[in-house]
Amino acid sequence: DTGVSQNPRHKITKRGQNVTFRCDPISEHNRLYWYRQTLGQGPEFLTYFQNEAQLEKSRLLSDRFSAERPKGSFSTLEIQRTEQGDSAMYLCASSPSGQGEPLHFGNGTRLTVT
Amino acid sequence: SQKIEQNSEALNIQEGKTATLTCNYTNYSPAYLQWYRQDPGRGPVFLLLIRENEKEKRKERLKVTFDTTLKQSLFHITASQPADSATYLCAPGGYSSASKIIFGSGTRLSIRP
Numbered sequence: 001d002t003g004v005s006q007n008p009r010h011k012i013t014k015r016g017q018n019v020t021f022r023c024d025p026i027s028e029h030n031r032l033y034w035y036r037q038t039l040g041q042g043p044e045f046l047t048y049f050q051n052e053a054q055l056e057k058s059r060l061l062s063d064r065f066s067a068e069r070p071k072g073s074f075s076t077l078e079i080q081r082t083e084q085g086d087s088a089m090y091l092c093a094s095s096p097s098g099q100g101e102p103l104h105f106g107n108g109t110r111l112t113v114t
Numbered sequence: 115s116q117k118i119e120q121n122s123e124a125l126n127i128q129e130g131k132t133a134t135l136t137c138n139y140t141n142y143s144p145a146y147l148q149w150y151r152q153d154p155g156r157g158p159v160f161l162l163l164i165r166e167n168e169k170e171k172r173k174e175r176l177k178v179t180f181d182t183t184l185k186q187s188l189f190h191i192t193a194s195q196p197a198d199s200a201t202y203l204c205a206p207g208g209y210s211s212a213s214k215i216i217f218g219s220g221t222r223l224s225i226r227p
Contacts, residue, residue: 004157033215042120042203042217043158056214091157100146100165100207103215105157 002026006092006106013082014114020078021109025094032075033103034067035091043091049075050097082113116142118218120204126224127194135189135221137204144206147180147187152201152220161202162189194225 005024013019025032030051035043046065047057051072064082069075079086089110093103119138127133137147146165150158164171164180164187171178177190187206191198201220207213 035217040219042118042219045214045216048214093157099213100148100163102148102160102163103150103158105159107155107157 004092004094004104004106006090006109008109009107010110010112012112012114015084016081018078018080019082019111020076021090021092021111023075023077023092023094023106025074025092026104027073029094029096029104030072031095031097031101032069033093033095034075034077035093037089037091037108038087046077046090079111082111084113087111087113116140116216118142118204118206118216120202120218121221122219124222124224126226129194129196129225129227131194133191133194133198133223133225135202135204135223137187137189137206137218139185139206142185142206143182144208146207147178148205148207148215149176149178149187149189150203150205150217152203158203158217191223196225196227199224 007022033048034046037043047067049069052069064080067077089108091108093105095101095103117140148163149161152158162178164178175192179188201222203220204218205215
C-alpha cells in the first residue's frame with residue numbers, strides 16, 4: 001500500500017489559465033473522490049468515480065471544472081479559466097466500494113491563483 | 115438540504131483531560147458516521163466508524179457515540195496528549211453503497227502541556 005499520491009503538491013497560476021491535477025489512488029480501490037478545502041473549512045465534495053464512471057458531480061461546481069478517470073486508474077481534475085476564488089487545497093481520496101468504507105486521502109494539491 | 119455542524123470554535127484542553135467534540139446533523143438520517151483527523155497541510159486520516167445500530171465504539175483512547183434520536187455524535191479523547199492536537203472531522207454516510215461522503219467543517223483541538 002503506497003498510499004494515494006497527488007501531483008503537483010503546489011501550483012501557482014495566473015487568473016485565466018488552465019490547470020490540471022493528477023491523483024493516483026491505491027491500486028485496488030475502485031472508488032475515487034475529489035474534494036476542495038479552504039482554510040478553516042472541511043473538505044467540500046466535488047465529484048466521485050466508481051471505476052471509470054463518474055457517479056456524481058457537485059451542483060456547486062461550475063462548468064469550468066472537469067474530472068476524468070480513464071480506465072478506472074488515475075484521475076485528473078482540470079480547472080479552466082481559473083479565478084482567484086479557485087485558490088484552495090484540492091484533495092483526492094480513494095476507497096473500496098461498499099457502505100462505510102473509509103477514505104484514504106492524498107496530501108492534496110495547493111492551488112494559488114494570482 | 116443536509117447540514118453537518120461541528121464546534122466552530124477551537125477547543126483548548128489541558129493535557130490529561132478528556133476532550134469531547136460534537137457533530138450534529140440535520141435533514142439527514144445517516145446509516146453510519148466516520149471520524150477523521152487532519153493535521154495542517156495534510157489530508158484527513160480515518161479514525162473510527164460507528165453504525166446507526168451501535169451506541170458506542172472504542173479504539174484505544176478514542177470513544178465515539180451515535181444518538182440517532184438527537185441526531186448527534188460525540189467524539190471523546192481520554193487522557194489527551196499534545197500530540198492529539200489537530201482538526202477533527204465528522205462525516206455521516208448514507209445507506210446506499212453509492213452514497214457520497216460529505217464532511218463537517220471540523221473542530222480544531224489544541225492540547226496544552
